[in-house]
Amino acid sequence: MQTAQRTTAEFIEALASGQPTPGGGGAAALTGSQAAALVSMVINFTVGKKKYADVEEEMRGYLAQSEALRVALLAAVDDDAAAFDAVAATYGMPKETDVEKAARTAALQAALKHAAAVPFDVAEKCLAIIKLTAPVGAKGNSNVVSDAATALYLAFAALKSALVNVNINLKFIKDEQFVGEWAAKVGNLLAETEAGYATAKRAIEAALEVAL
Numbered sequence: 001m002q003t004a005q006r007t008t009a010e011f012i013e014a015l016a017s018g019q020p021t022p023g024g025g026g027a028a029a030l031t032g033s034q035a036a037a038l039v040s041m042v043i044n045f046t047v048g049k050k051k052y053a054d055v056e057e058e059m060r061g062y063l064a065q066s067e068a069l070r071v072a073l074l075a076a077v078d079d080d081a082a083a084f085d086a087v088a089a090t091y092g093m094p095k096e097t098d099v100e101k102a103a104r105t106a107a108l109q110a111a112l113k114h115a116a117a118v119p120f121d122v123a124e125k126c127l128a129i130i131k132l133t134a135p136v137g138a139k140g141n142s143n144v145v146s147d148a149a150t151a152l153y154l155a156f157a158a159l160k161s162a163l164v165n166v167n168i169n170l171k172f173i174k175d176e177q178f179v180g181e182w183a184a185k186v187g188n189l190l191a192e193t194e195a196g197y198a199t200a201k202r203a204i205e206a207a208l209e210v211a212l
Contacts, residue, residue, distance in 0.1 A: 003074060003078050004074055004075075011030070015027060021080070021084050021085065022077060023081075024164065025084070025122070025165045028126075028161035029073050029158070029162070030074065031157060031158040031161070032069075032122060032125060032126045032129065032155060033069075033070050033073035035126065035152075035158060036125075036129050036155075037066075038147045038151035039062070039129060039133060039148065039151045041147055042136050042147050043063040043066065045140070046059050046136075046141040047059050047060060052139070058139070062132055065128070069125050069132075072125060076118065076122050079118050080118050083115040086115070087112060090104060090111050093107060109175065112169050113169075113178060116165075116173070116182060119162040119165040119166050120182070120189075122158070123158075123159045126155045127155075127159060127189060127196060129151065129155040130152060130155045131196050133149075133151050133152040133203075134200040135203070136148050137149065137207055138207050142207065146208060149208065149212055156193070156197055159189075163190070166182070166186055170183060
């Protein structure tokens with residue numbers, strides 16, 4: 001059953017079960033989707049209000065972004081499960097002959113590369129959410145800015161969780177050039193995340209007049 005068709009209780013039960021999927025990667029993607037939804041919530045409490053008329057057009061632009069991220073991250077829960085299943089499937093391939101062993105190894109390596117790319121995409125989308133929380137938290141409806149703060153924390157946690165899965169897969173990839181390039185991408189993303197998180201935190205604290 002696809003994630004979008006499950007109730008919250010069904011997903012949590014599946015997450016707690018002895019099955020490998022959904023797992024941490026799926027939980028990260030779903031958490032990111034929830035963060036995006038909270039950004040949308042703040043915006044929806046802002047647009048249409050006379051008090052915030054001067055930022056309405058800007059907020060509608062942010063809403064298009066947050067909604068696209070919400071939908072994409074929800075879909076990524078299933079993408080993550082599919083990527084894990086593809087890796088697991090290679091272990092069932094025959095390995096009696098040298099040809100079979102080579103084919104199995106090649107299939108495994110390709111699946112691992114894809115399994116690293118999926119959570120990295122989740123992390124990139126979570127960074128986009130973090131960046132959105134700064135202007136939305138600073139300019140959005142003051143009654144719900146605390147929800148922008150929650151979105152920031154959830155997106156940050158989801159991003160860090162997704163990168164755990166990137167790094168786990170890189171560990172088993174034999175292509176040193178690929179590993180080096182993706183390790184650099186992870187490092188760059190983390191640096192950008194730290195800067196974006198700090199900026200958003202300051203903006204939301206200023207709006208809330210409460211230390212986070």
